[in-house]
Amino acid sequence: MKGPFAALYVAASLVLATSINAAAQTAHPSNAQRALQWLQCTQQQSNGQIGSGGNPIARSSEVALGLAAAGQDASAMRSGAISLADFLKTAVSSDVGTNGELLMARASQPNAGPTATVAVQLQAAKGSNGEYGSDIFSDALAILGLRSAGQAVAGDAVTFLKSQQKSDGGWSFDNADQFGEDSNTTALVVQALLSAGVPSDDAAISGGFTYLQSVFNHGGFGDAPGLNPDPNSDELAIFAILAAHRQTDAAWGPRLEAAIQDLASQQITTGPDAGAIASQFSKLFTTTYAPSTFLLRPLAQKGFAEGKVALLPCPATSTATPTPxxxxxxxxxxxxxxxxxxxxxxxxxxxxxxxxxxxxxxxxRRLRGHRR
Structure with a gap:
């Protein structure tokens, strides 16, 4: 009887592992719909941009990526006669990280403006050391933008990013290591290196995931080891797992699913801010990447998703909760x-x-976040 029981045990284990990995690859379209609804109905301005302060080009670009993940054109999200695509096609920035996000959005949205001008700006921003801009976070965004637009990234850019990796596998937001390693920058750099052609089994990528493993606790990803999970860290870590195709991995598949569930648990369900991701800092900042996250689309992926997720109509009264x-x-x-x-x-x-x-x-966290 020992043989049949052993075979049954192995079969059950395989079924369980398959179920876990399958669950880790399940998109959450209804969560994405509610996030997009909140962004359009309470955050879109009369000129088409998303958000009224901070960095509207970056926030709008992130929402455009979420729309592409939903198979929707950015022209479908509009405030009156002006659409999100209308805003993006005329958007201009001198900031390297912002241009990286704008380029990703334009590469995925055919009506959001040309990519060539922004790509030229980014290529001109590369220093003699191989770095785009003046901090690691912006550098990674620039590389992701260039690769999304089909632009080449020189070898010295990859060499520079690898040289900035710390002994624990993580990366710091700034070159001077003023803030120490963090999961947001690390997850973004992992995606940038992968998009530049670095193999997923490269030592730098493996080291990055070693660091991300160290910040996973209580069912989600924190900003640094020992910290509780937060939405931004969940989102960027999920993107990195997807970009490295580790969603079917026995260790990373369950972490991916847990992080998605952690993010979903923080989505507001009732009231004027229903659909937004709760945050002690900014609901807008935590929600703009949420649609792409719920639809399991990494940042470097471009073009429309094959399946279309419908945009929900605005409720009768959609007013964002004002900040007192x-x-x-x-x-x-x-x-x-x-x-x-x-x-x-x-x-x-x-x-x-x-x-x-x-x-x-x-x-x-508040000083480091370029997206803020």
Whole structure:
């Protein structure tokens, strides 16, 4: 009886492994639909852009990638007569990372403007050391944009990125390592190297995944080892897993599915912000990449997806929850800790104390994120 039981055990294990890997490759179109609905109905402006502040070209480009993942033209998302494609085709930026994202969007959206001009800008931004721009995050975005547009990336660009990898396998946002390694930059660099033709079994890629493994905990990816999962880290790590074709891997398939579930669990289900991904910093920032993530489309992939995901109509009332602004209090401020006077305006002192209390980890996340 030992033989049949052993065979049955092996068969059951294979079925279980197949089920796990199949689950890891299952897209979540309804989540993508709700995210796109929130972006269009509450965040699109009268000129077609997504978001009213920060970096609207980058945010709009990220949404255009999500539309391509849904098989939708960017001209389908519009505010009145002006569409997202209309905004992107006239968008101009001098920032390297932003142009990388704009180039990815234009490479995937036929009505979002020409790629040639942006590609020339990016190629001209490469320094003698092989780096595009002045930080690793922007460098990786530039390479992804160029490769999406079918542009060649010179060998010195790959050599530079590899030279910046740290001993734990991760990459730091900036060249000076001011903030230390983080999962967002690491996942982005892994995708950039893969798009530039670096094999998936290359030591740099393997090292990058070693670092990403170290930040996986509590069912998702954190920004650094020991930190709780967050939506941005989930999204970029998922993109890296897909770009390296590790979604069917026995170790990475379950991590991919867990990260998608973690992201889905943070999607708001009711109220005016239904569909957005909750965030202590910015719902817009965490939601623009969500459609591509839920539809399992890595950043370097271009063109429309074969299957089309319908765009949901806007609810009868779609108004984003406004961010409350504190009312300035003139006059002397009393410090709660001492009861003493903080002078004519103690707000900078109070702000500094609060800022320190948030911890260096939060500081690093807010300063590091190029997309912000």
């Amino acid at each position: 602004r504190p009312t300035p209090t003139p006059g002397t401020v009393t410090l709660a800790q001492t009861g003493g006077s903080a002078g004519p305006d103690g707000r900078p002192v109070l702000a500094g104390l609060i800022f320190l209390a948030t911890g260096l980890g939060v500081l690093r």
